[in-house]
Amino acid sequence: MRKVGTVVRGIRTPIIRENANLEDIVVNSLIEASKEENFEFRDRDIVAITEAVVGISEGNYVTVDQIVEDIHSKFDSRHLGLVFPILSRNRFSIILKSFARSMDKITMLLSFPSDEVGNGILDEEQFEKSSFDLGSVITEDEYMKNFGTFVHPFTGINMIKFYKELIESENCEAEFILSNDPTEILNYTKDVINCDIHTRFKTKKRLEEMGAHVYGMYEIMTSSINGSGYNEKYGLLGSNKSTEERLKLFPRTGQTLVENIQKKLKDATGKTIEVMVYGDGAFKDPVGKIWELADPVVSPAYTSGLEGTPNEIKLKFVSDNKLADVSGDDLERAMREEIRNKAKELKGQMITQGTTPRRYTDLIGSLCDLTSGSGDKGTPVVFIQGYFDNLADE
Numbered sequence: 001m002r003k004v005g006t007v008v009r010g011i012r013t014p015i016i017r018e019n020a021n022l023e024d025i026v027v028n029s030l031i032e033a034s035k036e037e038n039f040e041f042r043d044r045d046i047v048a049i050t051e052a053v054v055g056i057s058e059g060n061y062v063t064v065d066q067i068v069e070d071i072h073s074k075f076d077s078r079h080l081g082l083v084f085p086i087l088s089r090n091r092f093s094i095i096l097k098s099f100a101r102s103m104d105k106i107t108m109l110l111s112f113p114s115d116e117v118g119n120g121i122l123d124e125e126q127f128e129k130s131s132f133d134l135g136s137v138i139t140e141d142e143y144m145k146n147f148g149t150f151v152h153p154f155t156g157i158n159m160i161k162f163y164k165e166l167i168e169s170e171n172c173e174a175e176f177i178l179s180n181d182p183t184e185i186l187n188y189t190k191d192v193i194n195c196d197i198h199t200r201f202k203t204k205k206r207l208e209e210m211g212a213h214v215y216g217m218y219e220i221m222t223s224s225i226n227g228s229g230y231n232e233k234y235g236l237l238g239s240n241k242s243t244e245e246r247l248k249l250f251p252r253t254g255q256t257l258v259e260n261i262q263k264k265l266k267d268a269t270g271k272t273i274e275v276m277v278y279g280d281g282a283f284k285d286p287v288g289k290i291w292e293l294a295d296p297v298v299s300p301a302y303t304s305g306l307e308g309t310p311n312e313i314k315l316k317f318v319s320d321n322k323l324a325d326v327s328g329d330d331l332e333r334a335m336r337e338e339i340r341n342k343a344k345e346l347k348g349q350m351i352t353q354g355t356t357p358r359r360y361t362d363l364i365g366s367l368c369d370l371t372s373g374s375g376d377k378g379t380p381v382v383f384i385q386g387y388f389d390n391l392a393d394e
Contacts, residue, residue: 002393006386009033010371010379013053022049022057022257026381027264033383041269044305046384047261048368051279051300052240053380054251060229062221064245067098067236069225074215078104081185083203084111085195087119087152087159091294092195093166094241095217099193100170107175107188108163112138116196118290121159121178122147138178154288183210193217197237197296218296221249238279238295251277254301262303276302278382281369282362298365306364309357 013029016022026049034041055061071080080103085092087110100106112134113127114120122143130146132138138146143160151158160176167174177184182203185192192214194203200216207214218235221228231238231249238250251257258275265273279295299306368382 002389004386005389006384008367008371009037009039009383010377011381011383012378013381016053016057016380018056018059018061020057022053023260023264026261027268029381030265030383031268039385041265041271041273042385043272044388045271045273046306046364046387047265047273047275048278048364048382048384049257049261049276050368050372050380050382051238051251051254051277051295052248054254054257054277055229055248058229058251058253060231060249060252061242062225062228062230062236062239062247062249064094064098064101066225066228067095067221067247068102070220071099071102074220075102075191075213077189077191078102079189079191080106081189081192082106082108083182083185083192083194083196083207084109084116084199086115086117086197086294087121088117088294089155089157089162090241091239093162094244094247095195095236095239096163096166097170097244100167100172100174103172105173105175106167107177107185108167109182109185110160110176110178111180112178114289116198117292117294118284118288119159120150120152120289123150126150134180136179137181137184140176143176143178154290182206183212186210186212193220197294200237234296234300238300250279250295251300258301258303272305274303274305276306276361276364278361278365278368281366282358283366283370292366292369298369299361302361306360309359310363 011029011033013025016025026047030047080099082096082099085096085108110121112121113124126147132146140160148158164174164176175188177188182194183206186207190211190213192207192212193216194200194207194214195217196203200218204214204216216235218233218237220235221230222232222235224230229249231252234250236247236249239247242248254277258277261275262273265271265275276299278299280293280298282293282298284291364384364387367384371382372379
């Protein structure tokens with residue numbers, strides 16, 4: 001029995017710029033790492049590439065003014081309502097700059113006590129002592145009077161003040177309301193962009209049913225404008241700030257990339273290695289209460305071997321129950337036999353309680369995001385071995 005299970009390695013690559021041959025960079029970096037660390041490639045190993053370098057290498061960028069042109073093509077009026085944007089300088093500030101530059105007035109409707117990924121907009125203890133509840137509509141003046149001293153515990157910034165200053169810097173009037181009902185925006189304007197990520201289709205449908213002229217943020221920049229980047233499926237969702245005038249969009253050529261890398265690795269190693277592109281992991285910070293997933297999906301592209309969910313038994317449950325009277329080497333042998341003979345579909349059975357039947361791509365993407373980090377580790381590629389192994393494997 002092998003004594004080592006899953007092994008995860010961050011793989012360093014050269015700095016990746018626009019038009020880089022990312023396929024060759026990934027393959028060559030893996031081969032070099034295998035020689036340096038003396039590991040061998042195996043079937044069902046996994047290679048994951050962060051979406052950031054995929055978008056960079058394909059040159060999938062868009063400027064503020066290109067977004068402005070798209071907004072003008074969609075709205076005739078110059079008073080725009082924004083519903084449920086997340087509170088993020090990296091994710092939303094340049095998008096907001098684009099919206100403000102295209103309009104004379106922005107009315108922004110924010111959810112509370114936090115945005116959809118957990119960024120707080122007010123002090124929850126103060127909120128519980130106030131006269132407001134989750135069904136309230138809180139005006140900007142009421143917010144500033146009751147909660148205006150709140151700053152985000154990680155950034156030290158009050159995001160309403162930050163967004164207001166950003167909008168006004170584009171000679172656009174700014175207005176804020178807090179409500180958990182997206183249709184409240186229609187008391188201010190009928191022209192709306194719903195900016196939420198994971199509830200975007202539901203929110204847009206509700207607004208349309210109430211007569212709004214509405215686009216989802218996923219419907220902005222879905223085609224090229226004056227040579228810009230674009231993303232047909234996600235639009236501006238999943239984008240990140242590049243400069244004060246430019247955004248990097250979510251990758252659009254990821255599926256071709258992963259399939260080509262898989263083929264090149266097969267040619268180089270003789271092994272069938274699974275490949276995926278990953279963005280934010282799907283996990284929640286226990287201190288800041290922030291749910292990491294600000295991308296529309298964890299993995300926008302992956303090879304077919306990463307389809308599906310784990311089908312695992314809970315070793316502790318089997319050990320404490322069915323094998324409670326077995327010990328030592330007999331217990332090891334009996335447990336391996338239980339794993340070998342498990343049903344092909346365990347969903348709903350008691351023997352699985354406490355396991356994590358999430359999609360492989362969500363689990364692996366979260367593992368990769370934690371491994372590579374978002375700062376200066378310099379490992380935009382993650383290599384995983386033994387992920388699909390279990391105790392019964394020799």
